[in-house]
Amino acid sequence: MSKKELILRRNALFAVFLLPGMTFASWVSRTPEIREILDISTAMMGWIIFGLAFGSIFGLLSANRFILKTGGRFVIISSIIFLSIGLSIISIGILIATSTIVFLGLVLFGVGYGLVEVATNVEGAKLEKIAKKTILPALHASFSAGTLVGAGLGALAIFIQLPIYIHLSFIIVIILTIVWSAYRFIPEGTGKFIITNEKIKTPLKVNLWKEKRTLLICLIVLGMAFAEGSANDWLPLAIVDGFLVEPTIGTAIYAIFLSAMFLGRISGGYFLDKYGRVIVLRILAGLAIIGLTLVILSTNLVFASIGVALWGLGASLGFPVSLSAASDDPRGAVARVGFVSVAGYLAFLVGPPILGIIGEHIGLINAMSIVLVLVIIAGIVSHSAKELKMTD
Known part of the structure; x- marks a missing residue:
């Protein structure tokens, strides 16, 4: 792999690592208003957030199986689609003030979140081996930078009184645009190679x-x-x-x-x-x-x-x-x-x-x-x- 290809692959991963952090923080930044719109208690908000936890655990536990079959890049693209669909459903639930729909949206959002967390780390570990230098901490810092961007956009949306469904729709456009621009620089089959290789080496x-x-x-x-x-x-x-x-x-x-x-x-x-x-x-x-x-x-x-x-x-x-x-x-x-x-x-x-x-x-x-x-x-x-x- 040439130095230019390595840099493009690294930058693509930095961009992808931003996405789960940005989407997560975008949701969290509007939770005080969401609770008021849904007219629910803090305890009920906790039950709704269980939807995110449930979906995420499913995504985390099933990610390796999907990566083994399809490779990390396909799972990354699929997970971003899940995140987008989840945010769309959450937006609809907030628009019509229905807690059940918000819960279902969080389940799908969580599935995408769990899948992308595993797939991006698999890609990052492989890149680290190729580059022969420590990269993962910086990639995780990119996730944190994504949370900052999400929180900042959330604060701006609150300040200008932007409706939540418009705010989340804007986030969907951003993450789909980024993954569409970056995915071509991430090779196919990375996850499959890593998992298969690990199984051979670690019996x-x-x-x-x-x-x-x-x-x-x-x-x-x-x-x-x-x-x-x-x-x-x-x-x-x-x-x-x-x-x-x-x-x-x-x-x-x-x-x-x-x-x-x-x-x-x-x-x-x-x-x-x-x-x-x-x-x-x-x-x-x-x-x-x-x-x-x-x-x-x-x-x-x-x-x-x-x-x-x-x-x-x-x-x-x-x-x-x-x-x-x-x-x-x-x-x-x-x-x-x-x-x-x-x-x-x-x-x-x-x-x-x-x-x-x-x-x-x-x-x-x-x-x-x-x-x-x-x-x-x-x-x-x-x-x-x-x-x-x-x-x-």
Whole structure:
């Protein structure tokens, strides 16, 4: 592969990594208004968000099978179509103020979200091998940049009082245009090659439930992914309800969280290489603990905003570092990475709706205490992510 082809392929992946983040943040940025339009409680909003969790888990668990048969590029294109159809149905549900239709739209949206998360990471891993340099952290930073773009467009849409269905329709046009422009630079069959090759190279069967280190890594990813997912699903609403501010302010503070996540991911590689996983994870867990405590206990929006920034920075590297730790031992690495990934995405996607149901009774801000406890546990067991020194 020529240098020019490699650059085009890399840039295409950067563009594709933006899309799930942008669409997800576009939905989240309008959730305070959506709740009002549907005239539902916080608990009912939590049940509706379960549609997203359900669809995403289906997409995540079935992605490898589809990639094996069709290759990563086809799955990426299909997943973006699912995201677009899901957003369209959500828009219709909001337009006619029907919760059931919004729920169904979120299910399809979730399927696309789960599929694209796996397929893009498969493509990114393959590109990393070809380029012989670390690329995945920067690609994940591109996802975070997408969330920033989505939140920014959401804040603008709220400011100019753009109807939600028009806003989401605009997002659909953007993501379809980007994937149409980028897909030709992503080769066919990448995923099939990787999965087949991994199966040949890694025939070892492992009992993951008996591996102490793997289970402790799952605790790290559970705490950190839950911290990230809870903010993504509930932060705008929590700020609106907890501090009695306008939706525009809630979305702006959500953008602070996303900016901190992006900063942590774009700079994380340097600190991980210099200081190692354990020290970095412990410091980040400490920052997240301080940040969440400020958000939960503060009655001042400025201090809460500082807390949100620390929360985002602290949660930024938990997921990717856990996946790297799970892959240290090449014998059974695929099984371990898959196991940790499912744990992380379950926390990221299923945990927040449960938080919403609890938040109906004690308030969303107070419900974040559950997130705080899990982050504390993640910090305590962070030693399990220490790099393994493999011998021949």
